[in-house]
Amino acid sequence: METQAPAAPVRRRRGTYAKTEDTRHRILEAALEVFSESGYRSGSLRDVAARVGMSEAGLLHHYANKSSLLQAVLDLRDERAFDLVPVDPEDGEATIRGLLALARYNASVPGVVELYSTLSAEATSPDHPAHEYFTLRYTRTRNMIEAAFEDLARRGRLTPGVSPRGAAIATIALMDGLQVQWLLDRSALDMADSLEAFLHKVVDFD
Amino acid sequence: METQAPAAPVRRRRGTYAKTEDTRHRILEAALEVFSESGYRSGSLRDVAARVGMSEAGLLHHYANKSSLLQAVLDLRDERAFDLVPVDPEDGEATIRGLLALARYNASVPGVVELYSTLSAEATSPDHPAHEYFTLRYTRTRNMIEAAFEDLARRGRLTPGVSPRGAAIATIALMDGLQVQWLLDRSALDMADSLEAFLHKVVDFD
DNA sequence: GTCTATATTGCGATAGAC
């Protein structure tokens, strides 16, 4: 499902293609805003279209329906996130440091944090169009972080009594939960600091 | 706003009052289901009314509008949750054990977990009718758990280098984040076990 | 206390002109 690549034209044969791609990009930015603020179900194509400055029909020329627009937004944001977190199974520390970098970066893009917090809760329902996307995403992320902790365990740098899988589950849960508290009151905590404090209890680094 | 008590009649002077209260209770149960599955914004009064087996107008006779219905649902659930977590500032351990009991209880009422996960993310938006409710709720909960960890610190039972406030923030974040993962895949983890493992790293008990 | 009927608004999506 989301294994499919973003449906952008691979080659540009005409000059007009560049303009189309720009339009599509502006649509995605607007859609990110709307889905962040209102969630997918309550966010409207009407609102997205208005922010782009075009009609709903014009918008639907680029994305056939609401669900495929959401998919495109998620695909785009995933590319960015994976840039920050290296996934070398031989270098668990790099992955863990990547999570810290991600937490720090997230604090600069509250809209994106809001998007994922809202959607991951919403997509809990099996009939949600992003349900499979999130199920798969969490499975993969858990495995990735588990592998990182396993690498650190091999090096004797995991706190005794801590299991790699348990640490992975807790790390993801902590990151998600911190986001909700932070969105509700940004002065109440620093996401990266809180994550770092936790990680220092679990793994020996720095 | 939510400082107001649930708007139930205090005294019953007529036999018919009992039937009314039963109806109101059935409405709240149905509303819990609907708001859990679809969130507040996308959950409809139509759906709630259908589950109760009455018309929308009939429903609105008991709760003047959608927002006050949500408030009533939240008030009802809060009563139950506070029963499980004792808040004696002289007995921090009891509070922490209460959180564990709450996590265990939550696993038996997925609908309630879904309600709070969905709503707390949704209510991140300042214009959401439950925004103030959740902001206040998180502030209070953070302070309550911080006090519990402070009590344990006084007894020398908090892991060195851990701050009561940081532990409180992390504990809440962990509980919230575990819920999302659990809702997406209930076989992936046990919420209470994960919480317990974390607490054992933070505080000396059992 | 519950109903039918209705007002009003907003939604996603399609048809077809330009």
Next chain:
DNA sequence: GTCTATCGCAATATAGAC
């Protein structure tokens, strides 16, 4: 590629009969 016009549906809420 973008528009106007429109369809069909569902939403919250109100008015008033019973």
